Amino acid sequence: MPWVRSPQKTMTHMSVVAAAMMVMNIVTYGFNLVAARMLVPAEFGALTALLSLILMANVVALGLQAAIARRISVRPEHADAIIHTASRVALAVSVAVGVAGASTTVVLTPAFHFSSLWAVVFCGAMMVPLTLTGALMGVAQGTAQWHRLAVLFLGNGFGRLVGGVAGLAIDASATSAMAGLALGAWLPVLLGGGLLRATGDGDVQSRRPLVVETAISASTLLAYFAFSNVDALLARGAFEAHDSGLYASGLILTKSTLFLPQFVSVVFFPSLARDSGHVTRLRAAGLVALLGAAVVAGAAVLPELALILVGGEQYREISDDLWLFAVSGTFLAIVYLFVFDALARRERGVAVLVWLAAAFVFAVAWFGSIGIVGLVVTMAATAATLSILLLAWPMLRRQ
Numbered sequence: 001m002p003w004v005r006s007p008q009k010t011m012t013h014m015s016v017v018a019a020a021m022m023v024m025n026i027v028t029y030g031f032n033l034v035a036a037r038m039l040v041p042a043e044f045g046a047l048t049a050l051l052s053l054i055l056m057a058n059v060v061a062l063g064l065q066a067a068i069a070r071r072i073s074v075r076p077e078h079a080d081a082i083i084h085t086a087s088r089v090a091l092a093v094s095v096a097v098g099v100a101g102a103s104t105t106v107v108l109t110p111a112f113h114f115s116s117l118w119a120v121v122f123c124g125a126m127m128v129p130l131t132l133t134g135a136l137m138g139v140a141q142g143t144a145q146w147h148r149l150a151v152l153f154l155g156n157g158f159g160r161l162v163g164g165v166a167g168l169a170i171d172a173s174a175t176s177a178m179a180g181l182a183l184g185a186w187l188p189v190l191l192g193g194g195l196l197r198a199t200g201d202g203d204v205q206s207r208r209p210l211v212v213e214t215a216i217s218a219s220t221l222l223a224y225f226a227f228s229n230v231d232a233l234l235a236r237g238a239f240e241a242h243d244s245g246l247y248a249s250g251l252i253l254t255k256s257t258l259f260l261p262q263f264v265s266v267v268f269f270p271s272l273a274r275d276s277g278h279v280t281r282l283r284a285a286g287l288v289a290l291l292g293a294a295v296v297a298g299a300a301v302l303p304e305l306a307l308i309l310v311g312g313e314q315y316r317e318i319s320d321d322l323w324l325f326a327v328s329g330t331f332l333a334i335v336y337l338f339v340f341d342a343l344a345r346r347e348r349g350v351a352v353l354v355w356l357a358a359a360f361v362f363a364v365a366w367f368g369s370i371g372i373v374g375l376v377v378t379m380a381a382t383a384a385t386l387s388i389l390l391l392a393w394p395m396l397r398r399q
Contacts, residue, residue, distance in 0.1 A: 012252070018263035020150035024157030025259040031161045032252050035177060036311030038168045041245020044311075047174040048248035049112050049187030050123055052229035053101075054181075057127050059225055061134025063218030064090060066343060067210055068135060072142025083139055083209075085195040089207050090135035093214070093352050100126040112236050115175065122178035129185040136192040139153040148195065150345040152188045217343060223354035224339045227386075228258065228332050230358045231379045234365045247372050249315040250325040253306060254376075257295045257329025258336065261288040272344040278394070282339050285391070288337050292330025299323040324376045331383035338390035347394055357386045 036044055069085045072079050102124025105117045114120065133156060140149035151176070163184020167176040235247035268284040275281070299306040300323040307319040342350040364370065364378050 016150050016265070017146050018267050019155065020153040021263045021266060022260070024153045025256075025262070027157035027161045028259070031055070031164045032255070033298070033309065033311070034165055035168060036252065036315075037179075038172050038248060039174070040172075041248070041314065042241035043106050043172070043174050043245075045114075045236055045241060045244035045248045046112070046114055046119070047177055048113070048232055050119055050174060050178055050250060052232040053108070053120070053123055054126060054130075055229055056225045057097065057101050057123070058130055058134075059221035060093060060127075060214070061131040062221050063134075063216075064093060064131065065134040065138035065141070066217045067236055068138025068153045069141035069215040070213075071210065072139065076143075079143060082142075083159070083196060085210060086135055086139065087209055089210050089214075090132055090196065093211075094128045094131035094135075098112055098124045098126075098133050100124070101127045112233070113241075115173070119175040119178050122175065122182045126182040126185050127177070128215040129182075129189045132196075133185070133188045133192070136188065136195045136332060140192070145195070148192060152192050155188035155191040156185075159184035162187075182273060185392060208248040220339065220343060220351045220354075221345060223351040224336065225357070227335070227354050227358035227361070227383075230361050231328075231375050234362065235372075235375060238366060243372060246315055246318045247375065249311045250318050250322060250376065252310040253295075253322055254325040254332070256309075256330040257292055257326045258332045260295065261291040261333050262336065264288050265337050268337075269340060269344055272341050281338070281391075284341075284388075285338055287332055288333050289330065292326070292333055296323055296326040299326045317371060318372065321373055321376065324373065328380040328383060331380055331387050334387040338387065338393075342390070342393070345394065350390065350393060353386065353389055353393070357382050 035047055037191065039047060064086075068082070071082050071158050075082065102121045104124075105120035108114070108120050109117050137149055137152050140146070140152060145390060160181055161181070161184070163180040164177050165180070166184075167178070167180020170180070194211070232248065232251055235244050235251075239247060263303055264284050264287050268280060271280045272284070303319050303322060306322040306326075307313075307316060311317075339350060341347075362381050365375050368374075370378060
Protein backbone atom coordinates (compact mmCIF):
# COMPACT_ATOMS: atom_id res chain seq x y z
CA MET A 1 0.00 0.00 0.00
CA PRO A 2 1.29 3.52 -0.77
CA TRP A 3 0.99 4.60 2.86
CA VAL A 4 2.87 1.63 4.32
CA ARG A 5 6.32 2.97 5.28
CA SER A 6 9.39 1.83 7.16
CA PRO A 7 9.35 2.22 10.95
CA GLN A 8 12.09 4.84 10.69
CA LYS A 9 10.07 6.96 8.27
CA THR A 10 6.96 6.55 10.35
CA MET A 11 8.74 7.83 13.46
CA THR A 12 10.05 10.79 11.46
CA HIS A 13 6.55 11.68 10.38
CA MET A 14 5.22 11.14 13.88
CA SER A 15 7.80 13.66 15.08
CA VAL A 16 6.31 16.14 12.64
CA VAL A 17 2.89 15.47 14.19
CA ALA A 18 4.35 15.92 17.68
CA ALA A 19 5.76 19.32 16.69
CA ALA A 20 2.43 20.34 15.16
CA MET A 21 0.58 19.34 18.34
CA MET A 22 2.96 21.39 20.45
CA VAL A 23 2.41 24.42 18.21
CA MET A 24 -1.35 23.87 18.38
CA ASN A 25 -1.23 23.76 22.16
CA ILE A 26 0.93 26.89 22.32
CA VAL A 27 -1.50 28.71 20.02
CA THR A 28 -4.43 27.50 22.14
CA TYR A 29 -2.66 28.79 25.22
CA GLY A 30 -2.16 32.08 23.37
CA PHE A 31 -5.90 32.44 22.92
CA ASN A 32 -6.51 31.70 26.61
CA LEU A 33 -3.96 34.34 27.54
CA VAL A 34 -5.57 36.92 25.25
CA ALA A 35 -9.01 36.07 26.62
CA ALA A 36 -7.77 36.38 30.22
CA ARG A 37 -6.54 39.88 29.48
CA MET A 38 -9.52 41.07 27.42
CA LEU A 39 -12.26 39.70 29.68
CA VAL A 40 -13.11 40.63 33.25
CA PRO A 41 -12.67 37.68 35.67
CA ALA A 42 -16.40 36.87 35.74
CA GLU A 43 -16.63 36.61 31.93
CA PHE A 44 -13.36 34.69 31.73
CA GLY A 45 -14.71 32.21 34.26
CA ALA A 46 -17.77 31.74 32.03
CA LEU A 47 -15.61 31.20 28.94
CA THR A 48 -13.46 28.64 30.78
CA ALA A 49 -16.57 26.69 31.76
CA LEU A 50 -17.80 26.80 28.14
CA LEU A 51 -14.45 25.54 26.86
CA SER A 52 -14.61 22.72 29.40
CA LEU A 53 -17.98 21.72 27.96
CA ILE A 54 -16.41 21.71 24.49
CA LEU A 55 -13.60 19.46 25.70
CA MET A 56 -16.07 16.95 27.11
CA ALA A 57 -18.30 16.96 24.02
CA ASN A 58 -15.24 16.58 21.80
CA VAL A 59 -14.83 12.98 22.98
CA VAL A 60 -17.13 11.98 20.11
CA ALA A 61 -14.66 13.44 17.62
CA LEU A 62 -11.74 11.71 19.35
CA GLY A 63 -13.62 8.41 19.47
CA LEU A 64 -14.46 8.68 15.77
CA GLN A 65 -10.85 9.50 14.99
CA ALA A 66 -9.55 6.46 16.89
CA ALA A 67 -12.12 4.09 15.36
CA ILE A 68 -11.45 5.21 11.77
CA ALA A 69 -7.67 5.14 12.19
CA ARG A 70 -7.70 1.66 13.71
CA ARG A 71 -9.98 0.22 11.03
CA ILE A 72 -7.91 1.56 8.14
CA SER A 73 -4.67 0.42 9.77
CA VAL A 74 -5.97 -3.12 10.33
CA ARG A 75 -7.58 -3.48 6.89
CA PRO A 76 -5.71 -1.16 4.49
CA GLU A 77 -6.98 -3.09 1.48
CA HIS A 78 -10.49 -1.83 2.32
CA ALA A 79 -9.43 1.75 2.95
CA ASP A 80 -11.64 3.27 0.24
CA ALA A 81 -14.73 1.50 1.50
CA ILE A 82 -13.96 2.45 5.10
CA ILE A 83 -13.43 6.10 4.13
CA HIS A 84 -16.67 6.03 2.14
CA THR A 85 -18.54 4.77 5.20
CA ALA A 86 -16.68 7.14 7.52
CA SER A 87 -17.71 10.17 5.48
CA ARG A 88 -21.39 9.32 5.91
CA VAL A 89 -21.08 8.43 9.58
CA ALA A 90 -19.06 11.58 10.31
CA LEU A 91 -21.65 13.86 8.71
CA ALA A 92 -24.55 12.27 10.57
CA VAL A 93 -22.75 12.14 13.91
CA SER A 94 -21.47 15.73 13.67
CA VAL A 95 -24.95 17.12 13.06
CA ALA A 96 -26.42 15.00 15.87
CA VAL A 97 -23.76 16.11 18.36
CA GLY A 98 -24.16 19.75 17.35
CA VAL A 99 -27.94 19.74 17.76
CA ALA A 100 -27.73 17.86 21.07
CA GLY A 101 -25.12 20.27 22.41
CA ALA A 102 -27.06 23.39 21.42
CA SER A 103 -30.27 22.07 22.95
CA THR A 104 -28.67 21.83 26.41
CA THR A 105 -28.61 25.62 26.67
CA VAL A 106 -31.96 25.68 28.52
CA VAL A 107 -30.36 23.64 31.32
CA LEU A 108 -26.72 24.75 31.32
CA THR A 109 -27.29 28.51 31.01
CA PRO A 110 -29.00 28.88 34.41
CA ALA A 111 -26.91 26.12 36.02
CA PHE A 112 -23.62 27.88 35.28
CA HIS A 113 -24.91 31.45 35.31
CA PHE A 114 -24.08 32.21 31.68
CA SER A 115 -25.25 35.65 30.60
CA SER A 116 -26.82 34.49 27.34
CA LEU A 117 -28.53 31.39 25.98
CA TRP A 118 -26.47 31.83 22.79
CA ALA A 119 -23.21 30.91 24.53
CA VAL A 120 -24.12 27.21 24.76
CA VAL A 121 -25.80 27.30 21.32
CA PHE A 122 -22.47 28.39 19.85
CA CYS A 123 -20.83 25.48 21.72
CA GLY A 124 -23.16 23.13 19.87
CA ALA A 125 -22.40 24.83 16.57
CA MET A 126 -18.68 24.40 17.20
CA MET A 127 -19.10 20.67 17.70
CA VAL A 128 -20.11 20.14 14.06
CA PRO A 129 -16.72 21.10 12.53
CA LEU A 130 -14.81 19.60 15.46
CA THR A 131 -16.43 16.19 14.88
CA LEU A 132 -15.75 16.37 11.14
CA THR A 133 -12.14 17.25 11.94
CA GLY A 134 -11.91 14.14 14.12
CA ALA A 135 -12.95 11.99 11.16
CA LEU A 136 -10.40 13.71 8.91
CA MET A 137 -7.65 13.09 11.46
CA GLY A 138 -8.64 9.44 11.69
CA VAL A 139 -8.25 9.02 7.93
CA ALA A 140 -4.89 10.82 7.98
CA GLN A 141 -3.66 8.60 10.82
CA GLY A 142 -4.94 5.37 9.31
CA THR A 143 -3.35 6.08 5.92
CA ALA A 144 -0.13 7.38 7.55
CA GLN A 145 -0.46 10.82 5.97
CA TRP A 146 1.42 12.38 8.85
CA HIS A 147 2.12 15.71 7.22
CA ARG A 148 -1.57 16.17 6.46
CA LEU A 149 -2.38 15.23 10.04
CA ALA A 150 0.07 17.90 11.17
CA VAL A 151 -1.69 20.45 8.95
CA LEU A 152 -5.01 19.54 10.57
CA PHE A 153 -3.58 20.07 14.04
CA LEU A 154 -2.18 23.45 13.02
CA GLY A 155 -5.46 24.44 11.37
CA ASN A 156 -7.31 23.49 14.53
CA GLY A 157 -5.10 25.70 16.68
CA PHE A 158 -4.87 28.74 14.43
CA GLY A 159 -8.55 28.56 13.49
CA ARG A 160 -9.47 28.85 17.15
CA LEU A 161 -6.96 31.63 17.78
CA VAL A 162 -8.07 33.80 14.86
CA GLY A 163 -11.78 33.12 15.30
CA GLY A 164 -11.76 33.50 19.06
CA VAL A 165 -9.75 36.72 19.09
CA ALA A 166 -11.97 38.14 16.34
CA GLY A 167 -15.01 37.38 18.47
CA LEU A 168 -13.45 39.09 21.48
CA ALA A 169 -12.54 42.11 19.35
CA ILE A 170 -16.20 42.50 18.34
CA ASP A 171 -17.44 42.19 21.91
CA ALA A 172 -15.46 41.39 25.06
CA SER A 173 -17.82 38.64 26.25
CA ALA A 174 -17.81 34.86 26.54
CA THR A 175 -20.72 34.60 24.09
CA SER A 176 -18.94 36.57 21.36
CA ALA A 177 -15.75 34.57 21.92
CA MET A 178 -17.67 31.31 21.46
CA ALA A 179 -19.24 32.60 18.22
CA GLY A 180 -15.76 33.33 16.85
CA LEU A 181 -14.45 29.95 18.00
CA ALA A 182 -17.33 28.18 16.26
CA LEU A 183 -16.45 29.88 12.96
CA GLY A 184 -12.71 29.32 13.35
CA ALA A 185 -13.24 25.59 13.93
CA TRP A 186 -14.11 25.20 10.24
CA LEU A 187 -10.52 25.96 9.14
CA PRO A 188 -9.17 22.37 9.50
CA VAL A 189 -12.28 21.05 7.72
CA LEU A 190 -11.51 23.32 4.77
CA LEU A 191 -7.84 22.29 4.83
CA GLY A 192 -8.49 18.54 4.95
CA GLY A 193 -11.88 18.03 3.36
CA GLY A 194 -10.44 15.90 0.55
CA LEU A 195 -9.42 13.18 2.99
CA LEU A 196 -13.02 11.99 3.27
CA ARG A 197 -13.42 11.57 -0.48
CA ALA A 198 -12.95 7.87 -1.31
CA THR A 199 -12.01 6.75 -4.81
CA GLY A 200 -13.86 3.44 -4.53
CA ASP A 201 -17.38 2.86 -5.77
CA GLY A 202 -19.04 0.63 -3.22
CA ASP A 203 -19.84 0.94 0.46
CA VAL A 204 -19.09 -2.59 1.59
CA GLN A 205 -18.38 -1.65 5.19
CA SER A 206 -21.29 -1.62 7.61
CA ARG A 207 -21.82 1.66 9.39
CA ARG A 208 -22.98 0.07 12.63
CA PRO A 209 -19.58 -1.42 13.71
CA LEU A 210 -17.94 1.96 13.16
CA VAL A 211 -20.60 3.71 15.23
CA VAL A 212 -20.34 1.10 18.01
CA GLU A 213 -16.55 1.33 18.17
CA THR A 214 -16.74 5.12 18.18
CA ALA A 215 -19.21 4.99 21.07
CA ILE A 216 -16.99 2.67 23.13
CA SER A 217 -13.89 4.83 22.63
CA ALA A 218 -15.86 8.01 23.25
CA SER A 219 -17.32 6.69 26.50
CA THR A 220 -13.84 6.06 27.91
CA LEU A 221 -12.61 9.46 26.76
CA LEU A 222 -15.73 11.12 28.14
CA ALA A 223 -14.87 9.76 31.56
CA TYR A 224 -11.41 11.29 31.30
CA PHE A 225 -12.55 14.70 30.11
CA ALA A 226 -15.33 14.80 32.69
CA PHE A 227 -12.71 14.16 35.36
CA SER A 228 -10.14 16.60 33.99
CA ASN A 229 -12.71 19.40 33.73
CA VAL A 230 -14.87 18.76 36.78
CA ASP A 231 -13.01 21.37 38.83
CA ALA A 232 -13.56 24.07 36.19
CA LEU A 233 -17.30 23.44 36.22
CA LEU A 234 -17.38 23.22 40.02
CA ALA A 235 -15.53 26.52 40.32
CA ARG A 236 -18.08 28.16 38.04
CA GLY A 237 -21.07 26.67 39.83
CA ALA A 238 -19.93 26.78 43.46
CA PHE A 239 -17.67 29.85 43.70
CA GLU A 240 -18.68 33.48 43.43
CA ALA A 241 -17.90 35.09 40.08
CA HIS A 242 -14.59 36.66 41.16
CA ASP A 243 -13.18 33.47 42.70
CA SER A 244 -14.38 31.54 39.66
CA GLY A 245 -12.30 33.85 37.48
CA LEU A 246 -9.26 33.41 39.74
CA TYR A 247 -9.57 29.64 39.53
CA ALA A 248 -10.00 29.88 35.75
CA SER A 249 -6.74 31.82 35.62
CA GLY A 250 -4.94 29.05 37.51
CA LEU A 251 -6.45 26.52 35.13
CA ILE A 252 -4.51 28.14 32.28
CA LEU A 253 -1.38 26.70 33.89
CA THR A 254 -3.12 23.38 34.59
CA LYS A 255 -4.18 23.02 30.96
CA SER A 256 -0.79 24.13 29.67
CA THR A 257 0.93 21.50 31.82
CA LEU A 258 -1.62 18.92 30.67
CA PHE A 259 -1.37 19.73 26.96
CA LEU A 260 2.42 20.11 26.81
CA PRO A 261 3.22 16.35 26.81
CA GLN A 262 0.19 15.11 24.86
CA PHE A 263 2.40 14.46 21.84
CA VAL A 264 3.84 11.58 23.88
CA SER A 265 0.54 9.70 23.59
CA VAL A 266 0.49 10.18 19.82
CA VAL A 267 4.11 9.16 19.28
CA PHE A 268 4.00 6.18 21.67
CA PHE A 269 0.51 4.93 20.78
CA PRO A 270 1.65 2.36 18.15
CA SER A 271 4.29 1.01 20.53
CA LEU A 272 1.78 0.84 23.37
CA ALA A 273 -0.53 -1.23 21.17
CA ARG A 274 2.28 -3.68 20.27
CA ASP A 275 3.99 -3.95 23.66
CA SER A 276 2.52 -6.76 25.76
CA GLY A 277 4.73 -5.77 28.69
CA HIS A 278 5.10 -2.53 30.59
CA VAL A 279 8.41 -1.05 29.42
CA THR A 280 6.89 1.33 26.87
CA ARG A 281 4.16 2.64 29.15
CA LEU A 282 6.66 3.27 31.97
CA ARG A 283 9.02 5.06 29.60
CA ALA A 284 6.20 7.21 28.27
CA ALA A 285 4.88 7.99 31.76
CA GLY A 286 8.38 8.94 32.88
CA LEU A 287 8.71 11.42 30.01
CA VAL A 288 5.35 12.98 30.81
CA ALA A 289 6.24 13.25 34.50
CA LEU A 290 9.59 14.85 33.67
CA LEU A 291 7.98 17.53 31.52
CA GLY A 292 5.38 18.21 34.20
CA ALA A 293 7.98 18.44 36.95
CA ALA A 294 9.82 21.10 34.95
CA VAL A 295 6.67 23.23 34.80
CA VAL A 296 5.98 22.75 38.52
CA ALA A 297 9.51 23.81 39.39
CA GLY A 298 9.27 26.85 37.13
CA ALA A 299 5.98 27.97 38.68
CA ALA A 300 7.35 27.50 42.22
CA VAL A 301 10.65 29.29 41.63
CA LEU A 302 9.32 32.03 39.31
CA PRO A 303 5.77 32.82 40.50
CA GLU A 304 5.89 36.32 39.00
CA LEU A 305 6.57 34.88 35.56
CA ALA A 306 3.83 32.32 36.06
CA LEU A 307 1.44 35.13 36.99
CA ILE A 308 2.20 36.91 33.71
CA LEU A 309 1.49 33.71 31.82
CA VAL A 310 -1.95 33.24 33.40
CA GLY A 311 -3.34 36.73 32.95
CA GLY A 312 -1.36 39.33 34.87
CA GLU A 313 -1.90 41.57 37.87
CA GLN A 314 -5.67 41.23 38.15
CA TYR A 315 -5.07 37.59 39.21
CA ARG A 316 -2.30 38.32 41.76
CA GLU A 317 -4.37 36.81 44.60
CA ILE A 318 -3.59 33.37 43.21
CA SER A 319 0.09 33.84 42.34
CA ASP A 320 1.50 31.92 45.34
CA ASP A 321 -0.67 28.90 44.56
CA LEU A 322 0.02 28.58 40.85
CA TRP A 323 2.52 25.74 41.32
CA LEU A 324 -0.35 23.64 42.72
CA PHE A 325 -2.20 24.05 39.43
CA ALA A 326 0.92 22.79 37.62
CA VAL A 327 1.00 19.74 39.92
CA SER A 328 -2.63 19.04 39.05
CA GLY A 329 -1.87 19.36 35.33
CA THR A 330 1.08 16.98 35.62
CA PHE A 331 -0.95 14.17 37.15
CA LEU A 332 -3.82 14.80 34.71
CA ALA A 333 -1.31 14.39 31.86
CA ILE A 334 -0.16 11.05 33.29
CA VAL A 335 -3.77 9.89 33.59
CA TYR A 336 -4.32 10.97 29.95
CA LEU A 337 -1.42 8.79 28.84
CA PHE A 338 -2.72 5.77 30.75
CA VAL A 339 -6.21 6.22 29.28
CA PHE A 340 -4.79 6.02 25.76
CA ASP A 341 -2.66 3.09 26.85
CA ALA A 342 -5.91 1.38 27.87
CA LEU A 343 -7.44 2.14 24.46
CA ALA A 344 -4.36 0.73 22.73
CA ARG A 345 -4.51 -2.45 24.82
CA ARG A 346 -8.34 -2.59 24.84
CA GLU A 347 -8.32 -2.76 28.62
CA ARG A 348 -11.76 -2.79 30.23
CA GLY A 349 -12.86 -1.13 33.43
CA VAL A 350 -10.70 1.99 33.11
CA ALA A 351 -13.69 4.26 32.46
CA VAL A 352 -15.27 3.15 35.74
CA LEU A 353 -12.17 4.14 37.71
CA VAL A 354 -12.06 7.56 36.07
CA TRP A 355 -15.77 8.20 36.65
CA LEU A 356 -15.32 7.30 40.32
CA ALA A 357 -12.48 9.81 40.57
CA ALA A 358 -14.66 12.54 39.03
CA ALA A 359 -17.49 11.70 41.42
CA PHE A 360 -15.13 11.92 44.39
CA VAL A 361 -13.90 15.41 43.42
CA PHE A 362 -17.47 16.55 42.83
CA ALA A 363 -18.64 15.25 46.22
CA VAL A 364 -15.77 16.82 48.13
CA ALA A 365 -16.08 20.21 46.42
CA TRP A 366 -19.85 20.49 46.17
CA PHE A 367 -20.69 19.45 49.70
CA GLY A 368 -17.73 21.09 51.42
CA SER A 369 -16.52 24.70 51.51
CA ILE A 370 -12.98 24.01 50.39
CA GLY A 371 -12.16 27.19 48.47
CA ILE A 372 -9.70 27.69 45.60
CA VAL A 373 -6.69 25.99 47.22
CA GLY A 374 -8.80 23.17 48.57
CA LEU A 375 -10.27 22.43 45.13
CA VAL A 376 -6.95 22.34 43.28
CA VAL A 377 -5.34 20.20 46.02
CA THR A 378 -8.28 17.80 45.89
CA MET A 379 -7.96 17.60 42.13
CA ALA A 380 -4.20 17.01 42.23
CA ALA A 381 -4.40 14.35 44.96
CA THR A 382 -7.20 12.50 43.20
CA ALA A 383 -5.35 12.56 39.86
CA ALA A 384 -2.20 11.25 41.57
CA THR A 385 -4.12 8.38 43.14
CA LEU A 386 -5.82 7.60 39.84
CA SER A 387 -2.43 7.55 38.08
CA ILE A 388 -1.20 4.87 40.47
CA LEU A 389 -4.36 2.81 40.01
CA LEU A 390 -4.17 3.01 36.20
CA LEU A 391 -0.52 2.07 36.26
CA ALA A 392 -1.32 -1.07 38.23
CA TRP A 393 -4.63 -1.86 36.48
CA PRO A 394 -3.31 -4.10 33.66
CA MET A 395 -1.29 -6.15 36.13
CA LEU A 396 -4.22 -6.48 38.52
CA ARG A 397 -6.57 -7.65 35.75
CA ARG A 398 -4.15 -10.36 34.68
CA GLN A 399 -3.86 -11.90 38.14
